[in-house]
Every structure is written in C-alpha cells, then in structure tokens.
Amino acid sequence: MYLRSGKSKRTAPESKKSFQIFEIEQNIDEISSDESTGINSENESCESSMSSDLEESNMTESDGESTEIDESTNEDEDANDDWLDVEKIPEIFDFNGCEGVKQNWPSNIAPFEAFSLIFDNVLVEKIVKWTNHKAKILRSSRTSRQSTMRMWKDTDAQEMKKFLGVCIVMGNVKMPSLRHYWATNFIYNHPFFGRFISRNRFEAILRCLSFYDNTDDTSNRLHKIKNVVEHIVTNIQEIYSPGRNLSLDEALLLWRGRLFFRQYIPNKAAKYGIKLYELSTPNGFILNILIYEGKGTVYNQSSSHAHGVVQKLMDPYLNKGHVVYIDNFYTSVNLAESLLQQKTHIVGTLRKNRKFNPKEVINKKLAKGESVWKRKGNVVVGKWKDKREVCMISTYHEFKMVNWKNSRGIESMKPNIIIDYNQFMAGVDRADQMMSYYSTPRKTVRWYIKLFFHLFDMCIWNSMIIFKKVTEMN
Incomplete structure (x- = not known):
C-alpha cells in the first residue's frame, strides 16, 4: 500500500492481446457433448487488501x-x-x-517460451493426469442416461493447452456468460471458440479439472490446490533472481x-x-x-x-x-x-x-x-x-x-x-491491478478452481515481465 496525501495514479493497462500464449491448432474436429458446469466470464478481480497507514x-x-x-x-x-x-x-x-x-536466453525468445518457463509441460501433464483421474471417478458414480460424462474421453496435454488457451482469449473477449462464447446468433456469434473446442467439451474439462489425487494428504486444507502452488513457486524461484x-x-x-x-x-x-x-x-x-x-x-x-x-x-x-x-x-x-x-x-x-x-x-x-x-x-x-x-x-x-x-x-x-x-x-x-484487466474467467462453485485461474493469471503476468527483460522490450 502507498503512503500518499493525494490520489495515486493508475498504471495504464498493458495489453495482453499482444502477448499470445498458445499456438492453437486449426481445423480441429468438434468433440462430442459433455455436461455443463455453470461458469461465467464475469471478471471478479483479485482485490488488494489495502488500508490507509495514515489513519x-x-x-x-x-x-x-x-x-x-x-x-x-x-x-x-x-x-x-x-x-x-x-x-x-x-x-x-x-x-x-x-x-x-538466471539462465541465458536468446533475445528473440517467443512469448510462449517465456510462459513455459513457469507453467511448464511437466505441470500440464500432471493436470492432465489429475483431471482424467477425477473424470474416471465421476463416470463410475451413479449417472443418468442423459449424462454426457458417460461419453467422456481422456484428455491429453495438447487438448489441455487448447483449453487453457481458450481461457486466455476469454479474458480479452468479454461475454455475459460462458455459453455466449459459443452462441450462433447475430449479436454474440464469435467463430473462434467453436473452431477449436466445442462448448460441451470445454464444460466437461472444466467440470473434471483437478489438481490432486487420492495419494495426497487430505488433512491439509489446501490439498486441492497445494500441488499447483508449490510447482509454480518452485519454477519462479529457479528461473528468476x-x-x-x-x-x-x-x-x-x-x-x-x-x-x-x-x-x-x-x-x-x-x-x-x-x-x-x-x-x-x-x-x-x-x-x-x-x-x-x-x-x-x-x-x-x-x-x-x-x-x-x-x-x-x-x-x-x-x-x-x-x-x-x-x-x-x-x-x-x-x-x-x-x-x-x-x-x-x-x-x-x-x-x-x-x-x-x-x-x-x-x-x-x-x-x-x-x-x-x-x-x-x-x-x-x-x-x-x-x-x-x-x-x-x-x-x-x-x-x-x-x-x-x-x-x-x-x-x-x-x-x-x-x-x-x-x-x-x-x-x-501493481501485479493485482494488471492481472485484473484481462483475467481469465473464474466464477465457479469450487474455490480451488477460482484460485487456480488466479495462479494462471499470475504465471502470465510474471512471464510477460521475463519476456520484456530478455527481449528488452518496453
């Protein structure tokens, strides 16, 4: 927090549009339908816990x-x-x-390479494993004949990156709700999202998204997100001084x-x-x-x-x-x-x-x-x-x-x-302010999913700073 007698200036938004993360494949076949999870794209930004030190x-x-x-x-x-x-x-x-x-990187490093230093392939593979594990549990539970979980197919690292890439674009393109991104009416039609992943598949992955399995210590209150936090923090401290x-x-x-x-x-x-x-x-x-x-x-x-x-x-x-x-x-x-x-x-x-x-x-x-x-x-x-x-x-x-x-x-x-x-x-x-401008959608009924997307935004923000330092771009 600041100690100022006047109003503080807000930093102008640094567009995340120019900082694209994922190279999304084209001409992907639409995947079969799955269940809805009820997530909106409304931005609920991380609010700094600030109070006046002068009072x-x-x-x-x-x-x-x-x-x-x-x-x-x-x-x-x-x-x-x-x-x-x-x-x-x-x-x-x-x-x-x-x-x-800490490492010497070429000055022409790509944005995705900078992002992968923090949110690396090892973490993506772990999330894929945890997500498929949860999907297996949901499928084995009692489900109705209409449940699309019966048609679940295990995801992989490539599809998980597409899923996260779509989440990034949602932070730039604001819609009233999640389903509006796949709307076909004249007002909300946006072909990008349906081109790379179907709405039902997106919602199915979101429903099964998980960051732990049965081997984790469930007595820890943060066991549902602890693995992701530790992995990201370890990567940050290993690559940046x-x-x-x-x-x-x-x-x-x-x-x-x-x-x-x-x-x-x-x-x-x-x-x-x-x-x-x-x-x-x-x-x-x-x-x-x-x-x-x-x-x-x-x-x-x-x-x-x-x-x-x-x-x-x-x-x-x-x-x-x-x-x-x-x-x-x-x-x-x-x-x-x-x-x-x-x-x-x-x-x-x-x-x-x-x-x-x-x-x-x-x-x-x-x-x-x-x-x-x-x-x-x-x-x-x-x-x-x-x-x-x-x-x-x-x-x-x-x-x-x-x-x-x-x-x-x-x-x-x-x-x-x-x-x-x-x-x-x-x-x-400053970090919280900048992440709030183009935050990924995280209105959900599960607290650890919302926290994951906040950590995901943090990785994007940190990787942008790394990218600008290595390439010496302003």
Missing part, C-alpha cells in the same frame, strides 16, 4: 485476524533505556544477488461461497474472499505466495502469526542483503531484530501499540512537519506528521528530511524513509 484507526488489529497476533504493548515490557538519538549510520549488508533471469528491494503485502481474492478459511473484511468492497500473502519485486513480479488457511495456522511456533508469515515468505531470500518493505500489519521491533540476524533489512509503517516501541516516539505530540526518531542498535523508529501522524521503522536508513515534489509539482520536506516506502512498496498492488 489512526489503523493502529488497531485488522482483517479479522486479531487472535493471530500478539504484538500489543505492555507497559512493563518496554525497554526504553536502550533507545538513543539517531546519530549512528546503520550497518548496511552487502547485497550478493543479481537481478534478472530479484534485486535488493522486495515488497510483502496481502491480497483478497473475491469468494462468497462457503469456505472454512474465507476471510471477512468489512472495510473492503468484496468483503469476503481468500486471503493471499505475496512477496514481489517493486515492479510486480510475484516471487512467493502463501494462502491463509484460517485460524490456527502456524508458520513459526516461537513467534506471532504476522512474524511467521514474513519469515516463511522471505525464507528463500534471507542472508542475501535484501530490503523488504512491509506494512504495519506485520512490522514490530522484534521482527526487525530477527531479520537483522539473518542479514535482511526491513522498512515499513508501524502500529503505535506494538511491543517494545520507544515511548518517547509514540507519546510525543507533533505539529505539522515535525518528526521524532530514535535508534536501538540498527533499528530506527520514528514518527512524522503531515496531515496526520505516521510511525515508521527501518533497519536500512539513516534518517534524513529531504525535498520532495508531488505529482502537482508542490515541493515539501519529507522523511527519506517514507519516500522509499512509497516507491518500493507497490509491487503486489
């Missing part, structure tokens, strides 16, 4: 997870004698990474159906959905992802839920000198000190009621433009007032007030920590 109300617990966090302050636990005036320049860890694609700056934020995937770990966030437009924790680069390349599984989820036995989320997402990138920008849902003095021990810097907004915050900073009343900053070791905590007070924490910055010009050309003095936070924190928000 005083944001200093309380948010997002319906107050039971997961135990970072509130206690008068007897503050070690305020250790906080000193900011004089020492913090120790900056050397960054030993190199941003970009981020730069020094990272951002960690959460997103909300709209879901109104019944689900144990569905989140209710009353101050959001969607209100109900699946909560995702994401780690990204400042330009929006998603590096790691965690799906919130509901109360009782433990990522680290010895720390709070928020601390465990950061530790889990950052685990592949610790001890490399990265700087991670996060909001006040996660930050605390304990987290900052813990990451310092793992050669990782932290920058973010800070809630006033966190444990071990310096009282002199939290309790001091400020006039507009004033600030107060304290240091304990390499941890700097401060407060600055513009329209309202903002608390910040950093293990990377030497505090400075610098001249800053806003989008209207008005100059003012602002802390360097806040300027950098606004610059590098927007990665997850």
